[in-house]
Amino acid sequence: MSQLSRLIAILTLLKSKRLLTANELAKKFDVSIRTIYRDIRKLEEAGVPVTTIEGRGYSLMDGYSVAPVQFTEKQANALITAELLVNQSKDASFVENFNEALTKIKSVFRTSIQEKSELLQSKIHVFNPTYENISSNALSEIQLAITNFNYVEINYCKANDTDVSFRKIEPYAMYSTQYKWILIAWCHLRQDYRAFRIDRIQHYKILQETFEDRKFDLQAYFQSCPYNKK
Structure with missing residues (x-):
């Protein structure tokens, strides 16, 4: 890759991500960190407002825009x-x-x-052999609750159970399996992390009240593997 191509690619990455380290960029483009330092200086000399956050990485000044990206x-x-x-x-x-x-x-x-x-x-089709006629309309709102640390109140119905339970939860992460979204949250009823299928949430309310981050680690959660807790 030429330096010009790499500079354009670095600019695109900086625009698409809030913060990038020199080490991440060096690995991405298979060059030395010293080369990345030179590239950043080139962008600055060209008038691109790259902000260096000491000990954390590079970012673009808020409000800076680039020309529309061309897709291959x-x-x-x-x-x-x-x-x-x-x-x-x-x-x-x-x-x-x-x-x-x-x-x-x-x-x-x-x-x-x-x-x-x-x-x-028109020439691609995706089959879903495990079709299940259960849908939801909460994912986007719950994603906002995750990133803004808002409490969520839900009425939840477990699989093969007609009883609906009320929960106040702290949403932390989610994953998808077999076209179903699973929410990992701290449940105040159980005083522990629990997994909730989003399509089994009957009703939900995003509260204005925020919670203190418990520093949930998704990888550590998977290693402990409490998949069946509800």
Whole structure:
């Protein structure tokens, strides 16, 4: 990769991520950290407002914008494929927000890329052999609660159980398996972390009240593997 191509790629990454370290960039482009330092200086000399956060990494000044990104055909195809997979999700809010975002992305496709992506879309189908007619519409709101540390109140119904229980939870993380989204949260009823299938949340309310971060570690949680707790 030429230096110019790498500079453009670094700028794109900085625009797409809040903070990047020199070590991350060096690994990404398979160059030395010293080379990254030189690249950052080149961007600064070109007038790009790169902010160095001591001991943490690089960021772009708030409000800085770059020219629209051009997508390659392979990159456009990857997005079209992702759209088909996302549309298999059982959460309406997630599907709606993804498709709205993708519409904005597609708006910068070159005409030739748009035509080919539409052709590819007509030639791909995703089958779901484990279809289950249960859906939800809470994923997008719960994601906001995770990142803003808001308490959530839910009415929850476990599998093969008609009883609905009320829970006040601290949402921390989520994962997807077999087209179902699982929320990991601290449950005040059980005084422990619990896994909740989002499509089994009957009703929910995002509270304005915020909780103190318990420094939940998703990897450590998976290692302890309490999958069946509800």
